[in-house]
Amino acid sequence: METFELESISYSTIRRIPLYMPVIRQAATEGQKMVSSAKIAEMLHLDPVLVRKDIASLGITGQARNGFDVLEILGRMEKILGMANTNTAFVIGAGNLGSALANYGGFAEYGLQIVGIFDTNPGKIGKEVAGLTVLPMDKFEHLVQRMHIPIAILTVPAAAAKTCADMAVQAGIRAVWNFTPTKLNLPPSVILERVDLAASLAVLSSKLASVLKS
Amino acid sequence: METFELESISYSTIRRIPLYMPVIRQAATEGQKMVSSAKIAEMLHLDPVLVRKDIASLGITGQARNGFDVLEILGRMEKILGMANTNTAFVIGAGNLGSALANYGGFAEYGLQIVGIFDTNPGKIGKEVAGLTVLPMDKFEHLVQRMHIPIAILTVPAAAAKTCADMAVQAGIRAVWNFTPTKLNLPPSVILERVDLAASLAVLSSKLASVLKS
DNA sequence: TAGATTGTTAATCGATTAACAATC
């Protein structure tokens, strides 16, 4: 249908989409048809010009005096995050972090559904986590292929990260969301996104060290 | 002692410190006294010039032909992250995520020690998590003050985030590490660092949506 | 019309990369 879909939406803009979505959803719920960049900016403590640029980069044009069409923005953002066809994911590692992510309901809002959780530890296999039975890694590849699962969420201990990531790639996973502190080297065809807790902690620690000194 | 400590180390540089530290620690363990920017860069797939700039911004000068002093870099990085006096933290929220963070041993490497975990849910209070007894929020303020705890790690459900953050501020906490999707508005004197899972997921999802289409 | 709001173009800012000089 539409051509030149996601020409050039910067990652900076994409990272702000989850900020925008709840605000704009709320406007929709309140029955507002249009919303202005100033209104959005105010609620999020952002610069209105930035909001306009972000929306423009999604390929949406507004109306002077009226603002932007609420449902148009929403639909566009959902499309960019691939929410048309909900993304399914398997969690690898049924420890606390894996369980936390499986239990957390908030990802559904952005189109991610966790539909399986795996572990190698026989003590964990068979237990229930977030309504899912923990399965052995033996079954991972078969199920990825049968269920066409695109995403693996990696929450294993650092020592097991490389092996598990390779297993995921081998199984045909298209994207790995890496919560381990390990830097993975996957083939470029596999999407890799890392949650870097250590980097975040480093920023916090350095700020704290500098105020505690004074 | 030394003057002009952390003149102007950019957050980009600080976020890379946790990347550098293990590599340089390893060099130290292997008995190397000096290490070159090229060596570090190679191991981390970074540009050697970037490594040199980062190290220079820490206030360290190297020796042409020899590289940089391993122990000097290490000591400087540890100082920046405030590892001289280990930072203690209380976790608020003894759910899966809070438990995962309390159980995760890796933060010690960057000077963070979790020494308490709190919850309001009577069902959780008294249970053991990572060798700590889950305490009621009633005791939070008193213990923060008695133990001089600078950091609160917020892992409660979104609905409780604002209230809990305010309680932490009220108790005298100096820094909040926010794992909830809630945007907090704290007084500027309180350090706030957020781990933005939704932003990371948005990037992953958008990359995936774009490859799945083709 | 007047004024609120979008949209565009230029300026600024910070981080990274490139080119090359300095040094041990």
Added chain:
DNA sequence: TAGATTGTTAATCGATTAACAATC
């Protein structure tokens, strides 16, 4: 000396902010 390596200065790139024109 020669060559590996640091250090400095300039160029590039991308994101944000500022200024202002266009429009409904």
